[in-house]
Amino acid sequence: FFSSRRRHTRSLCDWSSDVCSSDLEEVSLQKDRSDYQTLRDEQKHIFTSNLKYQVLLDSVQGRGPSMAFAPYCSLPELEGAMKVWEFMEMIHSRSYTYIIKNVYSDPSEVFDTILDDQKILDRAQSVTEAYNDFINAAHAYDNSNQWKFVTEGVPSARNELYELKRKLYRAVANVNILEGIRFYVSFACSFAFRSEEHTSELQSHSDLVCRLLL
Secondary structure, X not given: OOOHHHOOOOOHHHHHHHHOOOHHHHOOOHHHHHHHHHOOHHHHHHHHHHHHHHHHHHHHHOOHHHHHXXXXXXXXXXXXXXXXXXXXHHHHHHHHHHHHHHHOOOOHHHHOOHHHOHHHHHHHHHHHHHHHHHHHHHHHHHOOOHHHHHHOOOHHHHHHHHXXXXXXXXXXXXXXXXXXXXXXXXXXXXXXXHHOOOOHHHHHHHHHHXXXXX
8 A cells, every 4th residue: 555655664663753743843934934925926826735735635645544445454464554654644734734824824714725726626536536436335335245145156246346346456546646646746846946945944844744755
């Protein structure tokens, strides 16, 4: 389930100490608050929309794996890995929340309009759609007698099980695309502001999050 952004060898205590204590609060975003006001309107739009996208998708990832995959995990090690994964997503979401609360004079204007942006919803749809397809199909399978018919070798039941596994594979693939490509694109957008010497302190804060991603 883990993409390239999850492949690391550090132990839980190594990386959790980076961002789980008071590190977030130790990074001052006061300069970014004033720098943000100097951005052009189109830059503000890009900066804010990118944060909205990150908040929305990390919110999905903070719940999706446990809701979709964990109930069907038979390996304790994999189930434990999912719990760690979920915890990391919570840290990411907390980071974006910290940025929004400290950079914007009225954070509610950002939080309350995330679901009003159709382009953000369209980008998130492929991920949530794959989750929903698998979750709905898995629940329907759980509440039927198809598992019994599979053991009896009934062709239609075996086909249904194959389709369920296909939806599971598609959901996992979409998650890996999200983690390994889409989030990196959003980080590249954040990093681009460094080249214009804006939000330098915010970049230091983003570096804390990136320690979890390498």
